[in-house]
Amino acid sequence: MRKSLALALIFALVGFGLSAAGAAAQEKPRYGGILNWYVYADPGRLDIHTESPLSVQQALAGIYSGLLHYDPDDPSKIIGDLAERWTESPDGKTYTFHLRRGVKWHDGQPFSAADVKATFDRVLNPDFKSPRCGSMLKPMVASVEMGDPHTVQFQLKFPAAPFVSAIASAWCRVVAKHILEKYGDLTKPEAQIGTGPFKFKRYERGSVIEWEKNKDYFIPGLPYLDGVKQFILVGVPTQLAAAKAGRVHIWDTWPPMKKTQADELKGARGGEVEVYQAPINTIFLIYMHTQKPPFNNPDLRRAVKLAIDRQELVAKTLEGAGVPCALLDPKLVGDFALPLAEVNKLPGCREPKDQDIAEAKRLVEKHYPNGVDVEAAVRSVGGYVDRAQLVLSQLRKIGIRGTLKTYESAAGFAVYGKGDFTFITTQDRAMVTADPGDVFALVYTTQAGSNWGKWSDPKVDELAERALKEPNREKRKQLYHELQRHILTGTPSAVPVGWVEGWFFQDKRLRNYKTSPTIYDHSTFMKVWLAP
Amino acid sequence: MANRVELAVGMAREAGIEPARAVGRARVVLQVLGRFATRQPLGAIGGVIVLALIATAILAPQLAPHGAKDAAFVQYLPPSAEFPMGTDQIGRDVLSRVIWGARLSLYVGLVSVAFGVTLGALWGIITAYFGGVADGASQRVVDVLMALPPVILALSLMAVLGQSVNNVIMALAILLTPTAARTMRSVALSIKESPYVEAARAAGCSHWRVIFRHVLPNSVATYIVLFTVNIAYAIVVEAALSFLGLGAPPDEASWGGMLTAGTQAMETAPWMIFFPGLAISLTVFGLNLLGDAIRDLTDPHLRGGLG
Secondary structure (H helix, E strand, C coil): CHHHHHHHHHHHHHHHHHHHHHHHHCCCCCCCCEEEEEECCCCCCCCCCCCCCHHHHHHHCCCCECCEEECCCCCCCEEECCEEEEEECCCCCEEEEEECCCCECCCCCECCHHHHHHHHHHHHCCCCCCCCHHHHHCCCEEEEEECCCCEEEEEECCCCCCHHHHHCCCCCCECCHHHHHHHCCCCCHHHCCCCCCEEEEEEECCCEEEEEECCCCCCCCCCCCCEEEEEECCCHHHHHHHHHCCCCCEECCCCCECHHHHHHHHHHHHHHEEEEEEEEEEEEEEEECCCCCCCCCHHHHHHHHHHCCHHHHHHHHCCCCEEECCCCCHHHHHHHCCCHHHHCCCCCCCCCCHHHHHHHHHHHHHHCCCCEEEEEEEECCCCHHHHHHHHHHHHHCCCEEEEEEEECHHHHHHHHHHCCCCEEEEEEEECCCCCCCHHHHHHHCCCCCCCCCCCCCHHHHHHHHHHHHCCCHHHHHHHHHHHHHHHHCCCCCEEEEEEEEEEEEEECCEECCCCCCCCCCCCCCCCCEECC | CHHHHHHHHHHHHHCCCCHHHCCCHHHHHHHHHHHHHHHCHHHHHHHHHHHHHHHHHHCHHHHCCCCCCCCCCCCCCCCCCCCCCCECCCCCEHHHHHHHHHHHHHHHHHHHHHHHHHHHHHHHHHHHHHCHHHHHHHHHHHHHHHHCCHHHHHHHHHHHHCCCHHHHHHHHHHHHHHHHHHHHHHHHHHHHCCHHHHHHHHCCCCHHHHHHHHHHHHHHHHHHHHHHHHHHHHHHHHHHHHHCCCCCCCCCCCHHHHHHHHHCCCCCCCHHHHHHHHHHHHHHHHHHHHHHHHHHHCCHHHHCCCC
16 A cells, blocks of 8 residues: 555656646747837838838838748748748759748738739839848849749849848848739838738827737737737837836847946846847948038048047947947858957057047148038937937047037938938948848948948949859958958948947746847747746 | 116115215125125025026136036046046036036027017017007917917927027027017006106107107116026026927037936936036026016116106
């Protein structure tokens, strides 16, 4: 009797132990709940192909699908989204995507290859301004053809290594042919019809953006959440207050928290949140317009490049969370980046700065003996206004007197796009993929989408194109090194101050939320759920 | 102007000084001030504060240890011997910015009030004197302007005009004109009915002569009070506009703008809010005390006789 009781007890204990271990290893996703998040500015115009700010991409992330995307379970991998599989031709110039069947748009219309062709014909049209998707694809893609209603083929101009990551980007989403025909463009909320896990429910300007669960999503059983709410919270104090009060579940967007803010949050919410530091594949730039005085003069551009104290900017405005001076960050692209030891010795970057500041002053005095007054633009988002004041304080030392002009977020982008500025004191640009060629395609080539200063250097265009086409990794690396050296020692329109890092948090009730190398590719929330 | 000299003479006599034997005008003035201080001690305190403000504003380049925009130091330093008011979020000396901020506040306060109150006063007096349709129409305009909440009106003006110190002055002047017009209009109306104005008209003085020689001089007392009180108001509205981001550009040393930056670092660096806030409160306090004292002094019994 005692023996069997003892055995029973042992079995019970083992069974209990096993099931407990099992439960911890495989928590079952729970359906329901609304994820609360925030966006740093009102997106304004909602066209995923024509706009470039993070606020727009965030507002639409869960609404659309791409041909490919970064795996929500492991964002370092690219897997099929609307394409169930894809093949690459042996010469690397043709990619064939086999599309899923039975996919429906949010308004019930069926999805087909015609929608993919309409999407990419639009993006690749030479007259169509697409600063994100278009900037990346146009140099690489020659044409897009429809096979049968479930097959699409991309013909590339040359075998291009970054093609797959570009297609998988959150900016290259597939939109509906019938919606494009109906509305012409996608700037309005009514035009937000996608195939993604969430439907676009509501956009109250200045207040909130709401998504609701797509019950007919093409992956059965997803999404887990009933919806996502993004509060439009402008200004870091408001964002931080919301985080401290538990009104948002995550902070994984721009701007990142600074160390002092992360500490404040930890103090307020303690064990309820997980706080961590991460780079965000985003570069902090200063822009000068190369076709207007005074910066149409390369001497003045060189003066600014020499005088800016990048280390001070990173130390004070990012509280040290950043990599000053680098044009490519070794943390993100490995050895494609110039070694920091070399970068930190270049003029503009080397410390102490006395020699560079003296040279910069001399360059300014040569053309403007009494100094020069400049109007300096800044968008009043994140910590930009503080950065702007520090930049202007540094430039005052060499005789450039800036007057600050502040813009609301979307209005500022409109001004930059039109070129209605002389000097942009600070503007971050987030990379779309982790490919080293991104920053050049986005900012530095003549055709780059964010080349607001209208800089045109044929050598940069040539090196960037050769590097894009180069299949040999070692040769590609040498080309990118040459390109970095050329820009860092030259007089570009955009001065790289540094790569931005910061602090983020997740509510511990959030499950299965994974971050990706870029800030754009982890906000569909399709496989995320909330524990009670 | 006649009654002012009378006032000074009267006070000097009361103080026991024979004006004809005044050793120097300075002595008279000092003793007048002394009388003022004894009669209106609070006003004297206000006066001292206002004098300190004016001195700080004028002597800013000498007093401020550093430039207002020099971000040359370590950020978020607490008050110390080297930085008595600490440093701000990008490493500027808060004491220097408070001192330069006095110059900005005084400049904005004085110029906007000079324009706004003077324009309003002239408008009110002239339309009151001539009366009729012009008076009625302009008072409806004043009604509309006064119906708008002042800070909202100022914000809208700044949004239209764009951010700069001069536009703040313009917006504040527009804000102050209607109330000045209304107040001075009622003063002018009462003067218009007085016997000496009737006498002057009867003697054949032209309207403009009456206005310049009788109405205006007798409105001066009210004008002075209006002026002083509105400086405090203008300073506060400028601070509010800068706090909301629609006043002076963010890198100017404006007390209100410093408050905005301070709210972002309330837990880390409370001195960034404390010192500019103290400066605003002290300035308004001083100006109000002084304004009250001046109003008490220019009591009706002194304002009356022209002789």
